[in-house]
Structures are given as structure tokens and as C-alpha cells.
Amino acid sequence: MKIRYLMAAVFISLGSFGMATVHAADPADAIQTPGRHRGEMREEMKKHCDADPQKCAERKERMKKERAEVRAACEKEPARCKEIRQEHREKMREQLCAENPEQCAKMKARHEAMQKECAADPKACEAKKAEFREKMKERMEQRHEQRMESHESMTKPDSTLPDKK
Numbered sequence: 497m498k499i500r501y502l503m504a505a506v507f508i509s510l511g512s513f514g515m516a517t518v519h520a521a522d523p524a525d526a527i528q529t530p531g532r533h534r535g536e537m538r539e540e541m542k543k544h545c546d547a548d549p550q551k552c553a554e555r556k557e558r559m560k561k562e563r564a565e566v567r568a569a570c571e572k573e574p575a576r577c578k579e580i581r582q583e584h585r586e587k588m589r590e591q592l593c594a595e596n597p598e599q600c601a602k603m604k605a606r607h608e609a610m611q612k613e614c615a616a617d618p619k620a621c622e623a624k625k626a627e628f629r630e631k632m633k634e635r636m637e638q639r640h641e642q643r644m645e646s647h648e649s650m651t652k653p654d655s656t657l658p659d660k661k
Contacts (some may be wrong), residue, residue: 538646
């Protein structure tokens, strides 16, 4: 498998974490991409799938296969995947700082404060990190459930709407 596919898949999988998230009233709009809202992308994908369901099914199967390959490659070489993720985080951090220096300054201040706390009390720091990881895991599971519900509502005909006569 080519390394560029591995890198692309890792970057795609990281898109749903940290730097790309924003607070929004609607969970479907919680993650934004440059130039387009997630809702717009869903609508566009739905149109493509309605127009050519066979091609849509093939694309989904291909993406599923690629993700499985990336996971397998990361299991074989976890250090390389970790390195790629770190490079991506740094790139996203630079992009964030270029777009919003004020938020970047706040982020850097929080990071420095956290490093000082960790230097003073490493055990408390590890406990705090474990708690944060657990909360993040719960949030990611909730987002996944919301996405699946949204996906199911797109694919199923809406039987709650009254017939137009």
C-alpha cells in the first residue's frame, strides 16, 4: 500500500478531532470544512447517491476498504501513524494561528499552564488526562450516534409527513 494513501486516510480520520470542531447549535453543523458546511456536503452526497446508487455503493465500499487498510497499516507501524498524526496536528495548529491569533494565544497559554502542572505533579496530570480521554470518548460516541441517526433519516422515507393532496 502506498504511503500517500495511508497519510490521506489518517488526515481524513483526524478531521473529526480537535482542531476542526466548533460549537454549534445543530450537531450536524458541529464540524465544518473549509468553504462548505457539513450539511451542504451531505445534501450534495445524497443527490449523487440518488442519481447513481450503484456508483455510490461502490464508493462507500471502496472507502470502507481503504479505512480498513489504514487501520491495519497503523497496527503494523504505530510509530509512523503517530508521527503522521503529530505532523497533521502541527499543520492544523499553524493554520488555526494564522486564521485566529487570539484563539491561538489562549490555546498556547492553556498548554503552558498544563505543562507546568504536569511538571509539578505528574500523577495528578495523568489522572486528569485519563479523565479527559474518557470524556472525549463519550463525546465521540455521541457524535457517532447522532451521525448514524442523521444518516438513517436521510436514507429512510419520512413516514411522519402527511400526504399532499
